[in-house]
Amino acid sequence: MAVEVRIPTILRNYTDGAKAVHAKGATLEELIGDLEARHPGLRERLVDDSGLRRFVNVYLNDEDVRFLGGLGTPVADGDTVTVLPAVAGGSGAAAGAR
Amino acid sequence: MRFDSLIDSVGNTPLVGLPRLSPSEEVRIWAKLEDRNPTGSVKDRPALWMIEQAEKDGLLAPGCTILEPTSGNTGISLAMSARLKGYRLVCVMPENTSEERRQLLRMYGAEIISSPAAGGSNEAVRVAKSLAAEHPDWVMLYQYGNPANWRSHYESTGPEILADLPTVTHFVAGLGTTGTLMGVGRYLREHVPDVQIVAAEPRYGELVYGLRNVDEGFIPELYDPTVLTTRYSVTSADALRRTRELLATEGVFAGISTGCALHAALGIATKAARAGERADIVFIVADGGWKYLSTGAYEGTLDEAESRLEGQLWA
Numbered sequence: 001m002a003v004e005v006r007i008p009t010i011l012r013n014y015t016d017g018a019k020a021v022h023a024k025g026a027t028l029e030e031l032i033g034d035l036e037a038r039h040p041g042l043r044e045r046l047v048d049d050s051g052l053r054r055f056v057n058v059y060l061n062d063e064d065v066r067f068l069g070g071l072g073t074p075v076a077d078g079d080t081v082t083v084l085p086a087v088a089g090g091s092g093a094a095a096g097a098r
Numbered sequence: 099m100r101f102d103s104l105i106d107s108v109g110n111t112p113l114v115g116l117p118r119l120s121p122s123e124e125v126r127i128w129a130k131l132e133d134r135n136p137t138g139s140v141k142d143r144p145a146l147w148m149i150e151q152a153e154k155d156g157l158l159a160p161g162c163t164i165l166e167p168t169s170g171n172t173g174i175s176l177a178m179s180a181r182l183k184g185y186r187l188v189c190v191m192p193e194n195t196s197e198e199r200r201q202l203l204r205m206y207g208a209e210i211i212s213s214p215a216a217g218g219s220n221e222a223v224r225v226a227k228s229l230a231a232e233h234p235d236w237v238m239l240y241q242y243g244n245p246a247n248w249r250s251h252y253e254s255t256g257p258e259i260l261a262d263l264p265t266v267t268h269f270v271a272g273l274g275t276t277g278t279l280m281g282v283g284r285y286l287r288e289h290v291p292d293v294q295i296v297a298a299e300p301r302y303g304e305l306v307y308g309l310r311n312v313d314e315g316f317i318p319e320l321y322d323p324t325v326l327t328t329r330y331s332v333t334s335a336d337a338l339r340r341t342r343e344l345l346a347t348e349g350v351f352a353g354i355s356t357g358c359a360l361h362a363a364l365g366i367a368t369k370a371a372r373a374g375e376r377a378d379i380v381f382i383v384a385d386g387g388w389k390y391l392s393t394g395a396y397e398g399t400l401d402e403a404e405s406r407l408e409g410q411l412w413a
Contacts, residue, residue, distance in 0.1 A: 059331050062365060067328035084301070084331070 003031055003075050006082040014042045028058065029071040031081065046083065047071065055086045105182060108135055108142045109254045113262040113380065118347045119364070121371040127363050128263060128380045129350060130255070137171075137178045139385035140255075144277050145175030147250035148239040149183065157237050160184035165238045167191075167226035169219055170199035171385055172241050177206035188236070190226040192218055194410050198389040218302075219274075220316040241275045243319035251281025259380055260289055267370075270363045270381035272355045273297040273329070276321040278382060283325040294327040298362035298381075300355065301331045330362035335404050337361060338395055341387070345396075353385040354395055354407070 002022040007015050015021050023038065025031035036043035046056055051071055058065045059082040065073045075081065101107040111134045120126045132140035152158040163186040166176055173189040180187040187208040191200070194215035203210055211229070213222040223242060230238040241247050259266060259282065269286055271278040276297075283295035334354075341357030344350045363381040370377035387396060394406035 057331070062330045062332060062336070062361070064329040064331065067326070082331070 002077060004080045005031070005035060006080065008084055010085055011042065011045055011083065014039045014045070025075060027071065028060070028065055028069075028073045028075055028081070031075055032071070057084045057086045058082070059084070103182065104136045105146060105179060108146050110258060111135060113259065114350075116344075116348045116350075119344070119360075121367050125367050125371045125375075125377045126379065127360075127367055128378065129344075129348075129383050130259060130380055131350075131383050132255075133352065133383055133386035135175075137174045138388070139171035139175065140278060140382060141171040141175040141384075142178075143250040143254055144241055144244075144247040144275075145172055145179055145239075147246040147253075148241065148244050149176070149179050149185075151244075151246040151249075152237060152239060158185065162186070163188060163233070163236045165190070165226060165230055165233070165236045166241065167213075167219065167222040168241070169195045169222065170203075170389065173208060174199065174202050174206065176239070177203055177208040180208070181206050188229070190222045190229065192222050194218075196389055196410070197392050202389070223316060241277065245320070247275055247277035248281035248284070248320055251278050252285045253281075256282040256285025260286065263378055263380060265378045266290060266293065266380055267377045268294045268296055268363075268366050268379040270296040270298055270359050270366065270379060272359050272382065272384060273299040274318075274355075276318050280320055280322060280325050287325070294366070295325055296362055296366060297326050297329040298359045299329055299331050300337065300358055301333050330365055332358040332361045334407050335400065338403050338407065339400055340364070341395065342400070345387075350383060351387045352383045353387050353390050354393075356381075356383045356385070359384070 002024050004020050005023050006020045007018065012018065021039065023031050023034040025034050032043055032046055046053060052058060052066070060068060060073055060075060061080055112131045114129050114131060116127045116129055135142035149158065161184065164176060164180055165188045166173060167190045169192055173191065177187050188211060189203055189208050190211045190213055192215055193212040200210060211225065213225040226238060230236060255278065266286065269282055271282065273279060279295060279297055286293045286295065337354050337357040339357065340360040341352055341354050344352055344357065344360055359381045363379050366379055367377065393410055395403050397403065
């Protein structure tokens with residue numbers, strides 16, 4: 001068992017085109033470290049010195065990790081992590097009017 | 099229940115338990131049926147509050163023109179009130195919204211100006227703002243920035259939930275104008291210690307977002323992230339799956355944005371059950387499924403429905 005990480009189209013050049021890859025770690029930070037070992041270059045696209053990059057959203061089981069524990073968020077086998085470029089308003093609100 | 103007119107019957111919607119979807123006796127999920135409002139959506143509340151505030155402020159008098167960017171429900175709510183109160187209504191709608199909404203709006207006598215599909219609601223807001231500049235005599239109520247939007251929920255939806263369920267621990271709603279979350283969220287935070295306010299945000303496919311630039315990201319003026327505890331991002335596939343599950347297991351026929359909120363509610367429920375914590379989770383059924391039948395969301399396999407929904411705005 002491991003954590004499934006879903007990769008957005010724009011970053012699939014790091015994963016040989018794979019939409020989803022697997023990685024291990026007890027926290028998001030460890031998970032990203034493990035991802036980097038398997039897919040070099042990916043880490044830099046996700047984090048910078050201050051933490052998660054501004055225009056990257058990361059979701060743990062669809063929940064925004066910025067509201068959980070950021071890079072320190074615990075992850076467990078069977079979880080799904082989704083990486084998305086923050087196009088639609090970034091970390092702000094979506095504009096889905098009704 | 100007796101009311102003097104249709105407008106007076108806004109609100110006081112049922113809160114119903116969902117025992118089959120709830121994980122245990124300790125972790126319960128409740129649906130606030132906002133489709134039971136006069137025009138069939140939660141938007142009857144902010145629409146009425148915004149119009150009455152504008153009347154109080156002296157901005158609106160019979161014969162005036164109201165302008166609003168909307169992907170449907172707010173427009174339909176405004177159209178009903180406008181018809182009864184004698185206003186003309188112009189709606190700016192993304193062209194990729196369902197046909198039912200357009201037919202309803204036309205029936206109520208509203209005029210529709212279409213904005214390009216590619217920009218979604220952001221583009222509708224932009225077009226409406228430029229129309230407002232061209233027509234200074236038109237009144238744009240502007241649900242994204244009008245405090246009467248969140249106040250409608252602070253003064254009605256929030257108190258109704260607390261009265262019906264004093265043990266509420268979580269409130270979940272879709273994130274659009276953010277009015278529901280801001281209003282109910284602020285009210286519950288004032289009255290329920292440690293209540294959690296959870297946003298469910300639609301995650302559209304690349305067909306909807308693909309043509310946008312980062313610059314076009316739009317944050318409604320009403321949005322205050324400190325009201326929220328957390329945010330979920332929900333794919334069209336999950337929203338559809340949950341919408342069908344809600345009908346199949348609990349009999350509730352809801353629109354697709356309700357499936358989005360339910361997905362987040364179930365995520366919260368799973369976490370609470372795992373942690374052994376008690377939870378009473380309320381989520382908003384924003385509207386019924388009727389206006390989405392033409393999208394094909396309810397027919398065939400999930401995969402078929404999902405591909406039919408691709409490129410459409412469902413919330």
